Amino acid sequence: MRFLMQLIGLALMLLGIYFLGKNIFFTTNVSPYWWRGIAADASIFLLVGGIFLLILMPLGFLKNLGWVLVAAGILCIFVSSRAILNPTSLWQLFLSMISMTVGYRLLATGRI
Numbered sequence: 001m002r003f004l005m006q007l008i009g010l011a012l013m014l015l016g017i018y019f020l021g022k023n024i025f026f027t028t029n030v031s032p033y034w035w036r037g038i039a040a041d042a043s044i045f046l047l048v049g050g051i052f053l054l055i056l057m058p059l060g061f062l063k064n065l066g067w068v069l070v071a072a073g074i075l076c077i078f079v080s081s082r083a084i085l086n087p088t089s090l091w092q093l094f095l096s097m098i099s100m101t102v103g104y105r106l107l108a109t110g111r112i
Helices: 002-021 035-056 061-080 090-109
Strands: 024-026 083-085
Touching: 002 090, 024 035, 035 061
Parallel strands: none
Antiparallel strands: 024 083
16 A cells, blocks of 8 residues: 555656646757757756656765756756746646645655
């Protein structure tokens, strides 16, 4: 039963991330500056690597390295200027935050 609750929690967290992230678009264009394409690619790799480290290695040095990679990925997004943020309604924000919060509680403890 606990495994089922954790699975539901993971599904709710992914649903919340979907609701929040469906209005974020990453684009790449040919740019006169050579670093813009590299920064767009590096931002994806750094964010994915940082999130994997935060999820898989929650303690110690690798957790701090995960936060550094996430921060570097966000910095690369701003450097490349290729993330398009469409407006999100208050309802979508509320739904995604509730879904992620309940999902995290179910995943971590198995209960709300």
